[in-house]
Amino acid sequence: MNTYTAGDITLEQVREYVWEIPQEGDMGTPARVFASEELLEQIADDKTLEQLKNTTHLPGVQKYALCMPDGHQGYGFPVGGVAGIDAENGCISPGAVGYDINCGVRMMRTNLTYDDLRGNEEELVDALFANIPSGLGGGGVVEGDIDAVNDVLDRGMAWALDEGYATEADLAHCEDEGVRQESDPSAVSQKAKDRGKNQLGSLGSGNHFLEVQRVTDVFREDVAEAYGLSEDQIVVLIHCGSRGLGHQVCNDYLRKIEKTHSGLLSKLPDKELAAAPAGSQLAEEYYQAMGAAINFAWVNRQLIMHRTRQVFERVFGQSWEAMEMELLYDVAHNIAKKETHDVNGEEKELFVHRKGATRAFPAGHPEVPGAYLDVGQPIIIPGSMGAGSYVLCGGEESMNLSFGSTAHGAGRVMSRTQAKKDYWGGDVQDELEQEQIYVKAQSGATVAEEAPGVYKDVDEVVKVSDALGIGDKVVRTYPVCNIKG
């Protein structure tokens, strides 16, 4: 048998691109990594594999804890990690969702082609940058008060529809129609709401961005047609999350859970995996507060998309409807959700934790929106600002292999600190401009931290997903304009 040893962890190869950490000692289940050897090498020296192994200690983990091909180390639980945990006898863990609750991406189509846009790139990037709030701190498309925030937390994109920031079609083309019903604003602290009320419709910082892209490759004509995508088409990708509000929710509940469920915590190999037992009051409250933050993030991306439509109207002198600026889909990358999955022949309700992982439901799954039911849900995988991105469709094997999940991006290979030593923001911008990619950011440091070289090869990540049949290649895009914090 082929094995791969990293530190004191030895993985056994199950088959091509599937590696297993066998169950031993106190591990509740085995763990699996979906990766090529090239990708495995990139996580051999950090804490990713140790964290993945630790994850199997959470009570109620089913089948195996998983790491997607873009995985890397995170807070307690790897980014790129997926765990299906028994919703009746197991637990829920904020660290296995992530600090940025419902960080995610949406893609908006247009009927413009790259030729329509050539020569206007600088005007467009300037207009987007001037009109879409970005960077750390406050300021959003909407200046909300506490009542608005409560409504957003309760109703998600239904709020945006009523306020004139969204259409029925926008809601229909969003994971869960843009609303987590099991949310409760009263489970969210005043402090979290205060942080969120002036951040409604803001990109934030770090790896968050808005990118105008062109479709360069079509791999699956039939699915691309169902998604309304074709070569040379201009699309817009929006990547952001729940800002300070979601961060505060995560922090609030980590502290409460550590205190109240210290007995469970003491049995876990890492304090950062703190978890509330299923059925406990804190499990319920965290689930409702997380749901509220999920709703906030969907509204956040909706407001940014709304503003983007207005900017395109101004720059191109046409209505957004005439430019057919329709939402393709919006996917969450950091959530836990109650879902029913087959576990060894038995239907079980699980808290599926996806942290830096995308839902990847295949054709025919009842939760895939009607328009995509025959081809599977769209999966949007942003790569770096120099590499471009992919749209995949939910793969036939995802329900068997990965609790209906796949990768979420390229995955970092270099820390932010190291990136700032290796790159200078202005130089990165100049090099990208040589490739006709126009980048504008609040901070040069952010550009350095997000330089293309700090990311894994998105083509390699997607190759693994496609080969395993958990998310299949549909189209590839290449950056044109990018704005970020």
Next chain:
DNA sequence: ATGTAC
């Protein structure tokens, strides 16, 4: 990711 700090 994040009012980049408990």
